[in-house]
Amino acid sequence: MTHVSHILRSLLLAAAALVLGACSTLDRSQPPPLDKQAQWVLLPFANHTETPLAGQRAEAIASAILHGNGIARIKQYPSSLQQEALFDSGDRKQQEEALAWARQQGARYALAGTVDEWRYKVGVDGEPAAGITLQIIDVASGDMLWSATGGKSGWSREALSAVAQQLIRSLLNSGLSAAR
Numbered sequence: 627m628t629h630v631s632h633i634l635r636s637l638l639l640a641a642a643a644l645v646l647g648a649c650s651t652l653d654r655s656q657p658p659p660l661d662k663q664a665q666w667v668l669l670p671f672a673n674h675t676e677t678p679l680a681g682q683r684a685e686a687i688a689s690a691i692l693h694g695n696g697i698a699r700i701k702q703y704p705s706s707l708q709q710e711a712l713f714d715s716g717d718r719k720q721q722e723e724a725l726a727w728a729r730q731q732g733a734r735y736a737l738a739g740t741v742d743e744w745r746y747k748v749g750v751d752g753e754p755a756a757g758i759t760l761q762i763i764d765v766a767s768g769d770m771l772w773s774a775t776g777g778k779s780g781w782s783r784e785a786l787s788a789v790a791q792q793l794i795r796s797l798l799n800s801g802l803s804a805a806r
Contacts, residue, residue: 652796654774660762660805664734666692667765668702669724671739680744683787684758687794688737695802701731728765735771736763743777744786751782756790760797772801 668689673681685702692700703724721738728736743757757777761770774797780789 650776650778650793650796652774652776652800654776654797654800655772657762657772657801657804660735660771660802662696662698662802662805664699665732666697666700667724667728667731667733667736668692668700669721669728669736669738669763670703671741673744674740674742675744677744680741681739683744684739684741684756684790684794687787687791688739688760688798691791691795691798692737692802695798695805697802697805701728701733703727725763725765725768733765736765737761738763744790746786747779753779753782754784754786754789755779756786756793758790758793758797760794760801762801774801 668685671681671685671688673679689700689702704727724738725736738761740759741757742759743755745755746752747755755777756779757775759775760773762772763769764771776793776797778789778793778796780786780792
């Protein structure tokens with residue numbers, strides 16, 4: 627009886643791990659050594675969702691997580707220079723303008739992002755789901771130093787902002803792992 631219960635318990639734990647593992651997907655590049663003491667800027671996040679202001683919500687979370695990871699010198703792209711649309715187009719011209727602004731600020735690194743999903747899924751449970759892509763850019767050259775993308779869904783009683791925060795934290799922690 628104990629052998630059977632041990633096997634059942636092992637199977638239940640394995641099934642739970644599969645279910646929890648299916649809730650998020652992450653892909654990321656190897657981070658280079660980054661200087662936490664350097665000047666960083668947070669560029670506008672492109673909003674590729676149907677949710678108004680999703681990019682700005684993700685920016686706020688990313689800024690707090692960067693600061694929590696010891697990056698104290700963070701400037702945010704001024705809202706007066708951002709497009710005034712509810713749905714941000716995130717086009718390359720705006721990113722180039724933002725990088726030019728970052729160069730004027732003397733920044734070394736820029737964090738850029740794209741929000742691809744920010745919603746509660748339709749259905750009985752209404753599960754929260756977020757999809758984000760992040761990039762760390764060398765401001766001087768415009769070269770991408772690191773990138774990561776991920777998607778995460780939560781349980782029906784979780785807040786969308788909490789699911790997004792977990793996803794952004796996981797992505798940024800992998801990108802800042804080599805920072806000193």
